[in-house]
Amino acid sequence: MPRIGPQERRTEQRREQRQALRERILEVSREIVRREGFASLSMRKLAEAIDYSPAALYLHFKSRGDIARALCVEGHASLRDAFLAHTSIADPAARLNAMGRAYVEFGLAEPETYRLMFMEPAESAQPAAEVHDNGKAQAAEPGAATLSLIADAFVELRAADRLPAHAGPLACAEGLWANLHGIVALKLNRAALPETPAATLVELSLDAWFAPANRTEPRFNASNRPDTSTR
Amino acid sequence: MPRIGPQERRTEQRREQRQALRERILEVSREIVRREGFASLSMRKLAEAIDYSPAALYLHFKSRGDIARALCVEGHASLRDAFLAHTSIADPAARLNAMGRAYVEFGLAEPETYRLMFMEPAESAQPAAEVHDNGKAQAAEPGAATLSLIADAFVELRAADRLPAHAGPLACAEGLWANLHGIVALKLNRAALPETPAATLVELSLDAWFAPANRTEPRFNASNRPDTSTR
DNA sequence: GTCTATAGTGTGATAGAC
DNA sequence: GTCTATCACACTATAGAC
Numbered sequence: 001m002p003r004i005g006p007q008e009r010r011t012e013q014r015r016e017q018r019q020a021l022r023e024r025i026l027e028v029s030r031e032i033v034r035r036e037g038f039a040s041l042s043m044r045k046l047a048e049a050i051d052y053s054p055a056a057l058y059l060h061f062k063s064r065g066d067i068a069r070a071l072c073v074e075g076h077a078s079l080r081d082a083f084l085a086h087t088s089i090a091d092p093a094a095r096l097n098a099m100g101r102a103y104v105e106f107g108l109a110e111p112e113t114y115r116l117m118f119m120e121p122a123e124s125a126q127p128a129a130e131v132h133d134n135g136k137a138q139a140a141e142p143g144a145a146t147l148s149l150i151a152d153a154f155v156e157l158r159a160a161d162r163l164p165a166h167a168g169p170l171a172c173a174e175g176l177w178a179n180l181h182g183i184v185a186l187k188l189n190r191a192a193l194p195e196t197p198a199a200t201l202v203e204l205s206l207d208a209w210f211a212p213a214n215r216t217e218p219r220f221n222a223s224n225r226p227d228t229s230t231r
Numbered sequence: 232m233p234r235i236g237p238q239e240r241r242t243e244q245r246r247e248q249r250q251a252l253r254e255r256i257l258e259v260s261r262e263i264v265r266r267e268g269f270a271s272l273s274m275r276k277l278a279e280a281i282d283y284s285p286a287a288l289y290l291h292f293k294s295r296g297d298i299a300r301a302l303c304v305e306g307h308a309s310l311r312d313a314f315l316a317h318t319s320i321a322d323p324a325a326r327l328n329a330m331g332r333a334y335v336e337f338g339l340a341e342p343e344t345y346r347l348m349f350m351e352p353a354e355s356a357q358p359a360a361e362v363h364d365n366g367k368a369q370a371a372e373p374g375a376a377t378l379s380l381i382a383d384a385f386v387e388l389r390a391a392d393r394l395p396a397h398a399g400p401l402a403c404a405e406g407l408w409a410n411l412h413g414i415v416a417l418k419l420n421r422a423a424l425p426e427t428p429a430a431t432l433v434e435l436s437l438d439a440w441f442a443p444a445n446r447t448e449p450r451f452n453a454s455n456r457p458d459t460s461t462r
Numbered sequence: 463g464t465c466t467a468t469a470g471t472g473t474g475a476t477a478g479a480c
Numbered sequence: 481g482t483c484t485a486t487c488a489c490a491c492t493a494t495a496g497a498c
Binding site: 284286290 | 463464465466
């Protein structure tokens with residue numbers, strides 16, 4: 001087992017250097033995207049920032065879209081972390097409330113990253129192709145794990161009979177997700193929604209999606225609801 | 232008054248020709264965007280399609296974004312028409328249902344146009360600058376009139392006491408809009424929502440947003456609800 | 463006045479020398 | 481593994497023919 005000759009050691013070193021440069025590229029890319037958006041991440045600018053020629057980048061990423069894909073995966077991991085911080089909340093409705101807020105906060109705090117993750121024309125990043133690991137094809141959809149955290153909460157609501165009869169838990173999860181995404185997306189493009197602050201919309205949306213069966217119980221909205229009530 | 236010399240007539244003719252060419256540019260652009268998306272609408276391709284040089288386009292539109300803006304306005308008019316077809320529905324909830332469906336159908340039927348209208352990075356099209364007409368500045372937001380149609384219905388619901396007390400009509404309208412937009416946006420980018428069909432999500436969303444106070448009454452969903460019930 | 467032709471600068475990606 | 485040089489294409493802006 002400990003049969004490692006000098007040659008193996010050298011190739012090992014090479015691999016580490018290679019990995020380090022790849023990491024460095026990713027690091028600089030992440031920062032550029034965060035500050036200026038993916039659209040202004042050019043291979044030339046990136047190459048200059050890491051002091052290599054543009055062609056060197058293609059040794060580590062097969063295309064600009066490939067870099068986008070990697071940053072997407074990072075972003076999804078970050079979002080998922082924000083969700084995991086609330087999994088300990090026992091009440092599914094309260095948990096959904098916390099996660100919903102976290103989702104929108106993430107989107108508004110990192111608009112360019114969010115845009116890359118969810119608002120890009122699909123060609124750029126999303127596909128993620130098929131990633132083979134240990135010989136087994138992995139999920140091509142990095143956001144699926146995150147969605148399942150929302151879906152879980154709806155399953156619990158369903159089990160507690162706090163969901164309308166005709167509403168499937170998964171469908172509810174996707175519906176709520178669409179709602180939250182819509183809030184973030186419209187805010188980011190400042191195309192619309194000029195009147196109502198995002199926090200109010202989030203409250204309303206969360207109310208709309210799982211409050212109906214919950215309405216007779218005491219609500220938990222006393223804590224941090226913004227004072228902007230209507231407009 | 233009828234003092235129109237040959238010179239005036241000639242300049243009149245010029246103006247008509249000018250307007251006609253502008254219309255033609257818009258026409259071809261609209262079709263290219265509809266089929267291939269705004270991203271692949273290049274000035275060169277456009278110029279070739281109308282048999283002029285690229286520079287000629289800049290005589291009629293000051294930039295590519297200017298064309299985008301014009302197409303956006305067209306799109307908003309088209310969407311608004313789809314909405315106006317349902318204004319005759321008396322019951323505000325039923326009207327919202329019809330309009331919500333129409334909105335999503337529009338987005339899914341004309342994905343590229345929808346993307347240009349609502350999913351573009353703001354710089355491209357949305358601003359619409361300030362359009363002066365008759366010396367008065369007009370609304371810079373072409374979608375505002377459409378939103379107001381939704382808001383109106385919520386105002387009626389409010390007046391009929393079919394809305395939760397804490398929910399402002401305008402906020403509800405924006406929330407529902409965000410929800411519908413989220414459904415379309417996620418579907419278009421195939422980034423997510425792979426499981427649930429859009430029609431089901433729309434039903435669920437409309438239920439979520441104004442069914443609570445409506446739930447005791449007979450629903451109107453018997454007509455055209457899709458048979459895919461849950462997943 | 464209207465348009466052609468072209469210059470100048472940017473992009474992603476690649477071939478081939480070292 | 482890295483670089484230089486280059487291709488093909490996009491956009492804007494403008495000099496000058498008609």
